[in-house]
Every structure is written in C-alpha cells, then in structure tokens.
Amino acid sequence: MRRPVSLTLRLSLLFGIAAVVVFSTFGWFIEDSIKHHFTVQDISELEIIAQAVDTTLFSELSEDDYASHKQRFDDILLGHHGASLHVTDANGRIVFTSADPDLSELTLLSGGGEDDDPVRNWSDGEHSFRVLTKQLNSNKPLSEQSYTIAVAVPIDYHLRFLDGFRYTLWLMVISGIAITSLTGWVAVRQGHAPLHNIVAQISRISANELNIRLSPDTVPSELSDLAVSFNEMLDRIEEAFLRLTDFSADIAHELRTPVTSLMTQTQVALSQSRNIDEYKEILYSNIEEYERMAQMISDMLFLAQADNGLCKSDNAEVNLTTEVHSLFDYYEAWAEERNVKLSVEGDAGTTGDRLMLRRALNNLLANAIRYTPTGGTVSIHLEQLSSGGVSIDVENPGLKIAPEHLGRLFDRFYRVDPSRQEGGAGLGLAIVESIVKAHHGNIEVTSSESFTRFHITFP
Amino acid sequence: MKLLIVEDESKIGDYLQQGLSEAGFVVDLARNGLDGHHLAMTETYDLLILDVMLPDIDGWKILKSLREAERKVPVLFLTARDSVDDRVKGLELGADDYLVKPFAFSELLARVRTLLRRGAVPANESILKADNLELDLMRRRVTRAGNRIHLSAKEFTLLELLIRHRGEVLPRSLIASQVWDMNFDSDTNVIDVAIRRLRAKIDEDYEPRLIHTLRGMGYMLDTPDNA
Numbered sequence: 296m297r298r299p300v301s302l303t304l305r306l307s308l309l310f311g312i313a314a315v316v317v318f319s320t321f322g323w324f325i326e327d328s329i330k331h332h333f334t335v336q337d338i339s340e341l342e343i344i345a346q347a348v349d350t351t352l353f354s355e356l357s358e359d360d361y362a363s364h365k366q367r368f369d370d371i372l373l374g375h376h377g378a379s380l381h382v383t384d385a386n387g388r389i390v391f392t393s394a395d396p397d398l399s400e401l402t403l404l405s406g407g408g409e410d411d412d413p414v415r416n417w418s419d420g421e422h423s424f425r426v427l428t429k430q431l432n433s434n435k436p437l438s439e440q441s442y443t444i445a446v447a448v449p450i451d452y453h454l455r456f457l458d459g460f461r462y463t464l465w466l467m468v469i470s471g472i473a474i475t476s477l478t479g480w481v482a483v484r485q486g487h488a489p490l491h492n493i494v495a496q497i498s499r500i501s502a503n504e505l506n507i508r509l510s511p512d513t514v515p516s517e518l519s520d521l522a523v524s525f526n527e528m529l530d531r532i533e534e535a536f537l538r539l540t541d542f543s544a545d546i547a548h549e550l551r552t553p554v555t556s557l558m559t560q561t562q563v564a565l566s567q568s569r570n571i572d573e574y575k576e577i578l579y580s581n582i583e584e585y586e587r588m589a590q591m592i593s594d595m596l597f598l599a600q601a602d603n604g605l606c607k608s609d610n611a612e613v614n615l616t617t618e619v620h621s622l623f624d625y626y627e628a629w630a631e632e633r634n635v636k637l638s639v640e641g642d643a644g645t646t647g648d649r650l651m652l653r654r655a656l657n658n659l660l661a662n663a664i665r666y667t668p669t670g671g672t673v674s675i676h677l678e679q680l681s682s683g684g685v686s687i688d689v690e691n692p693g694l695k696i697a698p699e700h701l702g703r704l705f706d707r708f709y710r711v712d713p714s715r716q717e718g719g720a721g722l723g724l725a726i727v728e729s730i731v732k733a734h735h736g737n738i739e740v741t742s743s744e745s746f747t748r749f750h751i752t753f754p
Numbered sequence: 755m756k757l758l759i760v761e762d763e764s765k766i767g768d769y770l771q772q773g774l775s776e777a778g779f780v781v782d783l784a785r786n787g788l789d790g791h792h793l794a795m796t797e798t799y800d801l802l803i804l805d806v807m808l809p810d811i812d813g814w815k816i817l818k819s820l821r822e823a824e825r826k827v828p829v830l831f832l833t834a835r836d837s838v839d840d841r842v843k844g845l846e847l848g849a850d851d852y853l854v855k856p857f858a859f860s861e862l863l864a865r866v867r868t869l870l871r872r873g874a875v876p877a878n879e880s881i882l883k884a885d886n887l888e889l890d891l892m893r894r895r896v897t898r899a900g901n902r903i904h905l906s907a908k909e910f911t912l913l914e915l916l917i918r919h920r921g922e923v924l925p926r927s928l929i930a931s932q933v934w935d936m937n938f939d940s941d942t943n944v945i946d947v948a949i950r951r952l953r954a955k956i957d958e959d960y961e962p963r964l965i966h967t968l969r970g971m972g973y974m975l976d977t978p979d980n981a
Contacts, residue, residue, distance in 0.1 A: 582970035589856040625934040
C-alpha cells in the first residue's frame with residue numbers, strides 16, 4: 296500500500312484551495328461591480344445628453360437653419376467632459392457634428408433596429424468611447440420629422456483606472472492566497488506539536504522504563520483518548536512483562552534448588568568409596584530429583600505454549616460427565632486409600648480440546664483429593680447453563696485458605712506452604728488457569744471455614 | 755535385534771547405546787547426520803532411533819530418504835521441542851513414534867519393544883499365562899494357582915498390560931496412558947496405589963512374587979524362570 300500524503304501537506308493544500316476559491320470569487324465580484332458601476336454612470340450621462348439633444352431638436356430647431364443652432368449643441372456638450380455628438384436628419388444631412396472624434400460612421404452602423412443595444416463600446420483607433428446611437432422621432436402629431444443621433448463619452452480614464460485597479464486587486468488576491476496557505480501550514484505544524492510531544496514521550500519508553508505514562512491532561516482533547524488507550528496498553532504490557540520476568544526468576548530459583556542438592560549429593564558420594572548398595576541408593580535418589588525436574592520442565596513448556604496461544608484448542612465436543620467419570624476411575628484407588636469419597640452430580644458438555652480439559656479437571660481433582668481430610672468427600676457439580684455455557688464446581692472439605700494466599704493460588708510456583716514439596720512444583724493450578732483461559736473460560740476460588748471450592752465457567 | 759541410534763550429543767548417545775545393549779539389543783551408534791544417513795541407507799536394521807536436531811543432516815532428512823527408498827524400518831524420533839507441528843511433521847514423514855526429551859529410559863525401552871513387536875504376529879491368544887497366574891481374556895477371568903480372583907475392569911486391564919510386557923519395565927507414565935488414557939504426568943502416586951492393590955489380590959498370598967518394583971523406573975511382571 297502506498298504511504299498516505301502527510302497531514303501537513305494535505306491540510307495546507309486544503310487551506311490553499313479554499314483561499315484560491317474565496318479570494319478569486321471576491322476579486323472577480325469587486326471587479327465586476329466596479330465595471331458595472333462605470334457602465335451605469337456612462338449610460339446615464341449618455342441618456343442625459345440624448346434627452347437634451349431631443350428637446351433642442353424638436354422644440355427649438357427649424358429645419359432650414361441647422362448652423363445657427365451649433366452654439367446650442369455646444370452648450371449641451373459643455374457640461375459633459377469630452378462628450379461628442381453627431382446628429383443627422385432623415386435626409387442624411389448633418390445637423391451637428393463635434394470636431395473630434397468623427398462619429399459619422401457610427402450613425403450609419405446604428406441601423407435603428409429595436410433589438411440593437413443602443414449603447415456599445417467603440418474605439419476610433421486612438422481612444423475608447425461609450426456610444427449611444429438612437430433615432431429620435433417627433434412627438435408632435437402628424438410630424439414626420441426624425442433624426443439620428445450618436446452620442447459618445449470617452450472611457451479611457453475608466454479603463455485605465457480599471458486596469459490599475461485590477462492589477463492591484465489580483466496582486467492582493469494572490470498575496471492573500473499565499474498568506475493564508477502559509478498561515479495554514481504554520482498552524483497545522485503548530486497543531487501537530489502535541490503529537491510530536493507525545494512521540495517524544497513515547498520514544499523514551501524502553502523495557503527498563505515501562506512505568507512511564509503519558510499524561511492525558513496535558514494533550515489537546517482530541518488526543519487524550521489516544522493517550523489513555525496508550526497508557527492502558529502500557530499497563531497490560533508492563534504487567535505481562537513483570538510476570539515474565541518473575542517467571543524467569545522463579546524458573547532459575549526452582550531449578551537451582553534441585554541442581555544444588557544433586558551436585559552436593561553426588562560430590563559427597565564420590566568423596567570416599569562406598570559399597571554398591573550405597574551407590575544405588577544415591578542414584579535412586581537422584582533419579583527422583585531428575586524426574587521432578589523433567590516434569591517441571593514439561594509443565595513450564597506447556598504453560599509457555601498456552602501463554603503464546605500455541606495450544607490450539609480444537610473444537611471437539613467434550614462430554615464433561617464422561618471425563619469426570621474416567622478421572623474418578625483413575626483416582627478411585629488412591630482416594631479410597633486416603634478414605635476420601637468422590638461424587639459427581641449434574642451433566643454437562645462443552646466444546647474444546649479434550650486432552651487439555653481433562654488435564655485441567657485432573658489437576659483440580661488431584662488437588663482436591665490431596666487436601667481433603669480422611670472421611671471427607673470431594674464433590675464435583677456440573678451444570679449446563681441456560682446461556683449455553685457450562686459451570687463446573689470442584690469442592691473439597693478442608694481448612695480455610697487464608698485470603699492472602701487465595702489471590703495468588705493460580706500464580707506459577709506459588710505454594711501455600713512453601714515447605715511442602717508434595718504436589719509438584721506449584722504449577723498445577725497455573726496450568727488449570729491457562730487451559731481455562733485458552734477456552735475463554737473463567738476460574739475463581741472461594742474458601743470458607745469448612746470447604747474450598749473452585750468454580751469454572753465456560754461460555 | 756539390531757538398532758541404529760543417530761544422536762549427536764555424546765553422553766546421551768553413549769548411555770542409550772549402553773542401556774539398549776544391556777537390554778539385549780545390538781546397537782550401532784552414529785554421532786552425526788551424515789554417518790547416520792549412510793548407515794541407515796546401507797545397513798539393515800530392525801529399528802532406528804533418530805534425533806531430530808543434528809548439526810548436518812537432520813533427522814527429518816534421514817527419515818525422508820529412508821521412506822523415499824521404500825525402507826519400511828520402524829523409526830522412533832527424539833525431539834527436544836515438543837510442539838504439535840513437530841509431531842505432525844514427523845508422523846507425516848512416516849515416523850512410527852516420538853519421545854520428547856527429557857524422557858525416562860524405561861519409557862524408551864518400552865516403546866522400542868512395542869515398535870519391534872508391531873510387525874510380529876498379533877497376539878490373539880485368549881489365555882495369557884505367567885507361572886501359575888492365568889488370564890482368560892474372553893471370559894475376563896483371573897486365576898492364581900487355581901483360585902479364582904476377582905478384579906475390577908481397570909485392574910484386569912493393568913494386569914493384562916503387565917503380563918503382555920512380562921520381563922519389561924513399564925514406567926508409570928506408560929501405565930497411566932495405556933490403562934487409564936491419562937497422557938500427562940501426574941504428581942500423585944495413583945499408579946503405585948493401583949499396583950499395590952493389584953498385588954494384594956494376585957501376588958501377596960502366593961509364591962513366587964510376580965510383580966516387581968524397580969525403583970526410579972517403574973513396574974515389571976516377571977517369572978523366576980525368566981530371569
């Protein structure tokens with residue numbers, strides 16, 4: 296997958312585009328308004344002149360003496376800077392024409408049609424003008440008199456002003472765009488500063504300093520969720536890490552003890568010669584120690600695999616009732632010898648790994664039988680829950696387990712009574728817990744004055 | 755019976771060779787994969803014991819060459835890594851059994867004997883005998899010196915296992931897995947109790963003693979004339 300474009304670049308681009316759109320629209324609008332304003336102004340001036348000419352033509356002018364009215368037309372134009380006029384009568388005779396510019400050709404172009412826009416722009420090659428061409432008819436009844444007029448006002452200075460204005464305007468628009476984009480870029484960079492802060496904080500965290508936490512209160516509210524989730528992740532990692540460290544230390548400790556005793560025993564045995572039976576005795580004693588170590592190693596391997604999710608719990612149907620009965624079968628003789636009764640009630644089945652579930656039940660049952668006083672009964676209660684889950688209770692009478700031990704019962708290598716070696720390395724219940732967890736189940740233990748109960752639920 | 759051991763760890767190799775020789779087998783030992791491969795492909799053996807992790811040619815490769823050459827000799831492999839994938843791989847390649855290190859020597863011996871027997875005539879006799887002890891498999895009946903003895907179903911199975919493997923040491927883990935289908939080590943002395951009860955029924959009041967305890971190894975049923 297391609298790496299997405301950087302956030303800074305994206306946001307800056309977005310700002311830039313928005314600025315271009317806004318400023319261009321704005322600039323275009325202003326330019327257009329001013330142009331429009333000039334046009335309206337010119338048109339009204341042209342209309343005023345045309346009106347005055349109209350009045351002059353029809354009220355004061357006699358057809359035969361156009362020349363005598365020249366002064367009158369000059370007067371009309373006088374009030375309008377640079378305006379010029381060209382008037383012809385119906386026969387094409389020139390009534391009046393300004394000296395400059397020559398508007399005669401415009402008169403011809405007008406055509407007099409109603410559809411033509413009477414006002415247009417026109418240039419004589421040197422200057423630009425706005426021109427009004429119009430046919431004027433007498434409003435007196437029965438009068439056939441009509442004239443064609445062309446009025447022009449120069450617009451050079453308007454155009455020059457517009458050119459200058461347009462130049463300034465677009466310069467401002469472009470600077471506006473540039474400034475906005477730049478500000479956007481700076482703002483985004485600034486906005487990312489808390490992110491860089493967090494990155495700096497995170498990069499300080501190493502295996503030795505897993506206790507560092509981000510402070511969600513000092514980051515912008517958008518990032519506080521991130522900080523909180525990150526802290527929670529750190530909590531989990533730290534806990535797992537500590538457990539692993541403890542576990543390694545425990546392994547070293549648990550192995551050191553038997554290895555020390557083996558070494559001592561062997562060295563003492565070799566320090567002087569002994570008879571065959573004594574040697575045998577030492578070897579037998581060694582083998583017992585070796586077996587314990589071998590079992591501890593295989594238990595630890597199992598736990599390591601379970602922790603890493605390597606124990607794939609296949610989803611076979613497991614009849615727990617059958618499993619309990621076959622375990623009872625197995626432990627029957629042992630329990631009988633200890634004068635402990637075994638009882639099971641209820642019926643349940645679940646899906647999972649049969650061997651693992653059997654192992655979990657085995658560890659619990661062996662534990663329960665071991666700690667049941669003579670004459671007691673270990674009872675297992677199985678129940679198929681209405682939710683589709685399963686609940687398993689393994690209960691044995693016996694002394695109350697103190698609350699400070701209860702919470703740590705599932706810890707690896709934890710023994711309630713460290714001096715008692717019976718019951719292996721203290722991994723049995725840790726294995727039970729691992730198996731239950733691998734099956735997404737839950738296990739808890741309660742202990743009262745008269746009994747201890749392990750309660751497992753599987754979903 | 756001739757066996758080949760391919761094991762690069764010298765101490766383990768030596769002791770395996772010694773132990774199996776003392777158990778009555780002729781044992782060749784190869785200390786690396788190349789020698790092992792050569793011997794396995796050229797000599798004839800009744801059983802191969804292969805270490806998986808060898809420095810040059812590993813156990814899998816030797817096994818593969820053997821099977822490709824259509825040699826059907828049973829193979830038991832030893833592995834230090836107990837992972838499901840390893841097991842599946844070994845069995846797919848045609849291994850007959852596996853043992854995870856560390857293992858008890860008695861366990862290895864029992865497995866070796868089982869593998870060697872596998873090709874032999876199936877045991878279909880209906881009455882098993884050891885001295886004056888008789889097991890009638892059809893009628894599930896046990897007599898010792900002519901006296902009928904009542905055993906529970908599991909006791910009967912246990913006795914059958916011991917008598918079928920008479921003269922062999924059976925480690926506790928093997929007994930647990932064969933009789934009760936419990937395939938994991940238990941830190942209890944369940945097997946000892948079961949054996950004690952069986953002994954009380956079939957052995958205590960009779961001569962000669964048939965069930966022997968081998969300290970640190972396991973149990974064995976043996977008759978004096980067999981010694």
